[in-house]
Amino acid sequence: MLTGDKMSVYSGTFIGSITMATPLLLAALGENIVQQAGIVNVGLEGMMLIGAFAGMLGTRQFENPYMGLVVAAIAGLLAALLFAVFVIKLTANQVVVGVVINLLAIGLTGTIYRAVFGSTGTFLTISGLPHFFQGITVLTPSALFVVPLIWWALFHTRRGLELRACGEQPAAADAAGINVNRIRLIAVLFGGTMAGIAGAFLSLGESNTFIENMTSGRGFIALAIVTSGRWNPWGCLAAALLFGFTNELQFQWQALGLHLPYQLFLALPYAATLFILASGGKLSHAPAALGQPYRKA
Amino acid sequence: MKLPSLLLALWRRFLLILAYGAGLTLLLCVTFLILKIPPVTALSSLCIGAFGDSESGHIYSISETLIKTTPLLLTGLGVVVAWQAGMFSIGGEGQLLIGALAGMAAGKIGEKIPSSLLTLIIILAGVGAGAFWGYLAGIMRVKRGVQEVISTIMLNYLAIYLVGWMVEGPLQEKARRVSQSDPLPDSVLFARIIPPALTNGSIARLHSGTLIAVLSILVVSFMMYRTRTGFGMRLMGQNPDAAKTARYPIDTLRLRAMAISGGLCGLAGVIELLGVTGRLYANFSPGWGFTAIPVALLGGLTPIGTAASALFFGALTEGSENLARFSGVSSVLIYVIQAAAVLAVVGAKSWQSLRKEA
Numbered sequence: 001m002l003t004g005d006k007m008s009v010y011s012g013t014f015i016g017s018i019t020m021a022t023p024l025l026l027a028a029l030g031e032n033i034v035q036q037a038g039i040v041n042v043g044l045e046g047m048m049l050i051g052a053f054a055g056m057l058g059t060r061q062f063e064n065p066y067m068g069l070v071v072a073a074i075a076g077l078l079a080a081l082l083f084a085v086f087v088i089k090l091t092a093n094q095v096v097v098g099v100v101i102n103l104l105a106i107g108l109t110g111t112i113y114r115a116v117f118g119s120t121g122t123f124l125t126i127s128g129l130p131h132f133f134q135g136i137t138v139l140t141p142s143a144l145f146v147v148p149l150i151w152w153a154l155f156h157t158r159r160g161l162e163l164r165a166c167g168e169q170p171a172a173a174d175a176a177g178i179n180v181n182r183i184r185l186i187a188v189l190f191g192g193t194m195a196g197i198a199g200a201f202l203s204l205g206e207s208n209t210f211i212e213n214m215t216s217g218r219g220f221i222a223l224a225i226v227t228s229g230r231w232n233p234w235g236c237l238a239a240a241l242l243f244g245f246t247n248e249l250q251f252q253w254q255a256l257g258l259h260l261p262y263q264l265f266l267a268l269p270y271a272a273t274l275f276i277l278a279s280g281g282k283l284s285h286a287p288a289a290l291g292q293p294y295r296k297a
Numbered sequence: 298m299k300l301p302s303l304l305l306a307l308w309r310r311f312l313l314i315l316a317y318g319a320g321l322t323l324l325l326c327v328t329f330l331i332l333k334i335p336p337v338t339a340l341s342s343l344c345i346g347a348f349g350d351s352e353s354g355h356i357y358s359i360s361e362t363l364i365k366t367t368p369l370l371l372t373g374l375g376v377v378v379a380w381q382a383g384m385f386s387i388g389g390e391g392q393l394l395i396g397a398l399a400g401m402a403a404g405k406i407g408e409k410i411p412s413s414l415l416t417l418i419i420i421l422a423g424v425g426a427g428a429f430w431g432y433l434a435g436i437m438r439v440k441r442g443v444q445e446v447i448s449t450i451m452l453n454y455l456a457i458y459l460v461g462w463m464v465e466g467p468l469q470e471k472a473r474r475v476s477q478s479d480p481l482p483d484s485v486l487f488a489r490i491i492p493p494a495l496t497n498g499s500i501a502r503l504h505s506g507t508l509i510a511v512l513s514i515l516v517v518s519f520m521m522y523r524t525r526t527g528f529g530m531r532l533m534g535q536n537p538d539a540a541k542t543a544r545y546p547i548d549t550l551r552l553r554a555m556a557i558s559g560g561l562c563g564l565a566g567v568i569e570l571l572g573v574t575g576r577l578y579a580n581f582s583p584g585w586g587f588t589a590i591p592v593a594l595l596g597g598l599t600p601i602g603t604a605a606s607a608l609f610f611g612a613l614t615e616g617s618e619n620l621a622r623f624s625g626v627s628s629v630l631i632y633v634i635q636a637a638a639v640l641a642v643v644g645a646k647s648w649q650s651l652r653k654e655a
Contacts, residue, residue, distance in 0.1 A: 040444070040446060042387070042446060086640065086643065086644060086647070090643075090644055090647035090648060090651065091647055091651065092643045092644070092646075092647045093385070093643070095385040095387065095446055096590075096594060096639065096643055097640075097643065099387065099587070099590050099591070100591070100635075100636045100639050100640055101636075102587075103587075103591060103632040103633075103635055103636040103639075104632065104633060104637075106629055106632050107629045107630060107631070107632030107633035107634075107636060108633055110627055110630075110632075111332070111626070111627060111629055111630050111633060114626075114627050115332060115626075212629070217454065220450045220453075220454070223447060223450060224447065224450065224451060227444075227447050261462045261465070261466060263458040263459070263461045263462035263465075264458075264462070266454075266458050267454065267455055267458035267459070270454040270455050270458075271451075271455060273451050274437075274448060274451045274452070274455075277437065277441065277443045277447065277448065277451075278437050278441050278443060286442075286444075290444070291444065291446075295654070
């Protein structure tokens with residue numbers, strides 16, 4: 001009897017960790033590509049929020065959660081296009097534009113949400129993505145499937161090599177005939193699409209509604225995952241699972257009646273990320289030209 | 298010879314601020330039109346909210362606007378120092394919270410110390426803790442090459458959870474009901490500086506901490522433009538190689554920039570604690586540390602400009618509460634305004650510099 005209870009706690013923790021990790025992993029995999037191309041997208045949080053909102057709108061409009069997913073992906077792509085115009089075309093500071101995207105996302109989704117649905121506080125529910133098993137939707141296996149795909153594309157294809165060259169030595173890449181800013185544009189658009197889908201997980205896969213600022217920092221966690229995952233998709237998977245696990249642990253821990261401050265678990269992944277970063281040696285694995293705009297000489 | 302040129306410079310700065318104000322007002326009007334709200338009524342309602350009307354009196358509303366401006370101004374100055382030095386810290390939020398936490402803890406530990414001395418100790422504790430939080434990101438950059446953008450995000454969350462735990466743990470109120478600390482004794486808090494006679498009885502909350510914030514504008518201006526450290530920081534921000542060639546101690550300057558920036562944000566937290574809330578609680582900051590970035594950017598990353606920008610957005614924040622009451626427009630609209638304004642400025646500047654190169 002007791003062992004049965006324990007088993008369900010363990011399997012519950014495992015499933016919970018994976019579902020918790022899914023949006024983080026999706027966003028982090030996109031950002032991994034973006035950063036390998038030499039760009040830091042701090043606006044990830046905002047792009048996810050836009051995705052969550054657009055996913056809800058699309059699902060209502062087409063009365064189909066999969067169409068909602070498509071709309072969310074397109075919305076993320078459009079947000080990334082705005083980011084790319086400023087960062088790549090106008091060579092503006094990436095942190096500035098990223099912060100602006102976050103502000104814009106909170107402001108726009110909040111304003112439109114209240115304008116369209118009113119601030120009456122009535123709960124807006126939509127029929128989200130069908131659950132196959134204990135909260136597992138189509139997105140979780142997809143995210144896991146994308147990990148080896150991106151790893152292969154990054155490290156075992158010519159395109160992947162070119163992309164990493166843009167992040168390491170853009171001038172040299174340019175000299176070798178690679179169109180640096182075009183590759184960076186494609187990378188940013190891919191990252192935005194993934195962020196949009198990651199956001200849709202929250203509104204369509206998890207809560208079947210939209211809540212203002214519902215990403216509540218998950219985009220920033222995804223940034224941390226890319227860094228602590230050492231700019232490698234497998235590393236991202238491990239880091240995302242760690243985040244999901246510690247997050248899940250707080251619930252299970254409380255369910256088991258252990259009175260530890262739950263903030264400890266929530267803070268653990270951030271502390272771990274800082275520790276990994278600080279101990280990992282100078283600039284190891286980080287793309288050398290990360291954060292620098294590229295202007296053709 | 299010197300005075301006229303100074304006057305001219307001030308006049309130019311004034312015109313620039315005026316132009317920005319006009320641009321922002323235009324942006325507001327466009328946004329209202331998109332939302333199908335009559336711009337004139339909306340603007341006047343914003344103004345009444347921020348500066349009062351003849352019926353309810355002006356002083357109370359202006360006092361509230363200045364209260365909203367104070368944390369924006371101090372965190373904005375923090376952004377100015379770090380970003381001018383080329384350190385793109387987004388850790389203001391965490392530094393502010395750590396400052397408030399340290400101040401609260403100092404207040405609790407030092408209960409028996411005479412109150413005016415304790416106030417000073419609380420302020421110093423807040424500034425010190427904020428500076429330390431900023432320094433952490435600095436040392437990771439200098440020693441390990443960790444990008445401050447990433448490390449400050451982590452430090453923000455550590456601060457948020459640390460405060461969350463403290464107000465449910467060691468610092469929680471004696472009644473242990475709500476996630477908040479007990480209030481600090483009134484004698485420790487900042488004095489209200491508007492006599493009640495001026496406001497027909499309603500208590501204006503403006504406190505002496507705002508004066509410290511105003512003083513900080515001068516101190517930061519002096520440091521950035523009249524000291525060797527400030528010059529080195531600005532040079533480093535514009536051209537790190539030139540700063541290296543000129544034998545400026547890059548690492549030391551980076552650490553100083555981060556520590557001063559963090560100290561200013563910590564000061565913002567502790568002033569809010571001593572001037573407005575009197576106690577610490579979860580969600581102590583509505584995101585001042587993040588809003589500080591557009592505020593400082595629209596202020597051109599200069600102390601004076603940031604002061605003007607903080608005042609504008611402080612007034613907008615206060616005014617939007619009045620606007621929300623009759624139009625159903627939420628205060629998150631301010632974020633849209635800030636985002637659009639920063640994009641316009643950044644876009645125009647980048648476009649200009651690209652055209653110059655071509």
